[in-house]
Amino acid sequence: MPQNPFAFALRGAKAELEEGSSFAPKFDADGLIVCITQEASTGEILMVAYMNAQALQLTLETGVAHYWSRSRNQLWRKGDTSGQTQKVLEASTDCDQDAILLKVVAGGDGGACHTGRKSCFYRNIEITGEGVRLVMQQA
């Protein structure tokens, strides 16, 4: 795999990164960039995952979300086993180009989490007299 398959732009000056039209994603030391995936119709956050350059390229080229699985150490086309394929309606990046946001329509049951829930964010963090705990969100 080429390291920079799309000829993603080289990282330039701050003004160019923030205001320019060159896409120069900042991959971390492991070659990954964080991606937030949001249900287009509701704005609900479905998941947070990581992409390497190839996953990002494939996502942009095919319009279907691809990620890099850090636990399995492999490219991962979301939905291949679950049916929860994510059709990308919009891809954006942030001011310093070190994060990706996808607005998607999820196939299958419309969910994203491997636990069977729609969103991976199903527990609130709450402080009680006994410390901090996770509490399941109400359906």
Add this chain to the structure above:
Amino acid sequence: MPQNPFAFALRGAKAELEEGSSFAPKFDADGLIVCITQEASTGEILMVAYMNAQALQLTLETGVAHYWSRSRNQLWRKGDTSGQTQKVLEASTDCDQDAILLKVVAGGDGGACHTGRKSCFYRNIEITGEGVRLVMQQA
């Protein structure tokens, strides 16, 4: 600063991490966890930033978003200079507890981005015949 100020739980088995009530956030090699910050009223993603244990603790204790600035290498109470203080209505974590999601009400002008825009995600990534480019979103 204590390393584990809240006595965040130790990382346990997968089932406990996914279904349990113990909050055992997974900090990366730099001691950071990614945080997505969403406008509570609209679901719009305002920003993506990082927290160390202290920033996470302060956010939960005070109900106001704190982050760790990787560029300035310091704790950062969002809004201290911009007035865009983020009141946290809900904090949640994902299935494997390696990401935080905040739903907030932003003070000041309601925005979050240091460029003056409401959201840090103001440019779409688009493919043209000439390659990949960033295109400013319509206001």
